[in-house]
Amino acid sequence: MEIPVIDFSNLESKKRSETMALLHEACEKWGFFMIENHGIDRELMERVKHLTNQHYEENMKDSFYETKAVKTLENNGFISNKDWESSFFVRHHTSSNINELASLSQDLRETMDAYIDEKIKLAEKLSELMCENLGIEKYRIIEAFSGSKGPSVGTKVAIYPQCPHPELIRGLREHTDAGGIILLLQDDKVPGLEFFKDGKWVKIPPSKNNRIFINTGDQVEILSNGVYKSALHRVMATKDGNRLSIATFYNPAGDAIISPVSKLLLPNHFRFDDYLNLYTKTKFEDKGLRFETMKNMAAGNSHQRVLTTKN
Ligand SMILES: O=C(O)CCC(=O)C(=O)O
Numbered sequence: 001m002e003i004p005v006i007d008f009s010n011l012e013s014k015k016r017s018e019t020m021a022l023l024h025e026a027c028e029k030w031g032f033f034m035i036e037n038h039g040i041d042r043e044l045m046e047r048v049k050h051l052t053n054q055h056y057e058e059n060m061k062d063s064f065y066e067t068k069a070v071k072t073l074e075n076n077g078f079i080s081n082k083d084w085e086s087s088f089f090v091r092h093h094t095s096s097n098i099n100e101l102a103s104l105s106q107d108l109r110e111t112m113d114a115y116i117d118e119k120i121k122l123a124e125k126l127s128e129l130m131c132e133n134l135g136i137e138k139y140r141i142i143e144a145f146s147g148s149k150g151p152s153v154g155t156k157v158a159i160y161p162q163c164p165h166p167e168l169i170r171g172l173r174e175h176t177d178a179g180g181i182i183l184l185l186q187d188d189k190v191p192g193l194e195f196f197k198d199g200k201w202v203k204i205p206p207s208k209n210n211r212i213f214i215n216t217g218d219q220v221e222i223l224s225n226g227v228y229k230s231a232l233h234r235v236m237a238t239k240d241g242n243r244l245s246i247a248t249f250y251n252p253a254g255d256a257i258i259s260p261v262s263k264l265l266l267p268n269h270f271r272f273d274d275y276l277n278l279y280t281k282t283k284f285e286d287k288g289l290r291f292e293t294m295k296n297m298a299a300g301n302s303h304q305r306v307l308t309t310k311n
């Protein structure tokens with residue numbers, strides 16, 4: 001199974017419709033994919049990774065190996081209620097906490113800020129492409145996520161440290177993500193991330209060619225009325241070295257009210273007789289039009305409206 005790779009440079013070329021179709025399939029059938037040629041500066045990405053690794057070595061490593069979970073690992077069976085992960089969380093939007101994270105160097109703060117600005121642009125671009133593919137208004141996802149102050153954006157900066165007993169603990173236990181669009185800058189050497197697809201765990205290889213890994217969260221599944229998926233995933237602990245992961249969450253605001261986009265809903269709550277009446281008149285028409293008419297009827301509009309526009 002080849003994980004879909006969406007080449008953003010094709011969006012400006014003759015290959016646009018083919019690329020859009022690939023993106024749609026990735027969102028529908030996989031819930032995860034990679035993006036290349038996304039336009040984020042390679043050097044900026046390398047710098048974020050380098051400074052984060054350095055920050056871990058200087059400020060996080062010692063305290064991680066002091067934790068009780070680490071010390072008791074050998075004396076336990078499988079640990080099912082903890083993760084082998086050392087992380088911190090940066091909020092960017094709607095308010096930033098980066099200056100409150102005392103141990104971060106000025107260099108890391110500035111580099112992270114510049115990098116996240118790029119990630120936000122990429123998330124918004126992606127949300128627009130998803131809307132286009134779903135046949136809904138271009139800014140529908142951004143608006144749905146906005147609440148009173150705009151979407152909420154945060155980044156989990158994590159190292160999954162080298163683990164002496166990877167069979168006894170997960171790097172991060174199985175879950176789906178609560179929010180919207182997740183953009184992951186991951187280690188270019190050490191693997192560990194796995195996604196569940198069609199009954200099997202798919203291993204996500206370390207990033208090459210500056211690719212960014214994307215997955216969609218529960219709110220995208222809900223907004224799209226289940227057309228797009230939030231897939232189960234996990235991080236395996238490993239003996240092979242530290243694994244870096246910088247995951248940016250482009251999520252709804254806390255006060256955003258979420259519901260499926262009405263255009264994507266199937267008709268519901270109608271009397272079957274009413275459906276049959278309409279069906280008799282429109283049996284040889286496209287069923288999508290019939291569904292729209294049933295939805296309009298439920299909304300109190302004339303049931304003829306959609307059909308008469310066609311005839
Ligand atoms: O670190 C990773 O690769 C995945 C992180 C993740 O799934 C999460 O934080 O929700």
Ligand SMILES: [Fe+2]
Pocket residue numbers: 175176177233
């Ligand atoms: Fe996740």
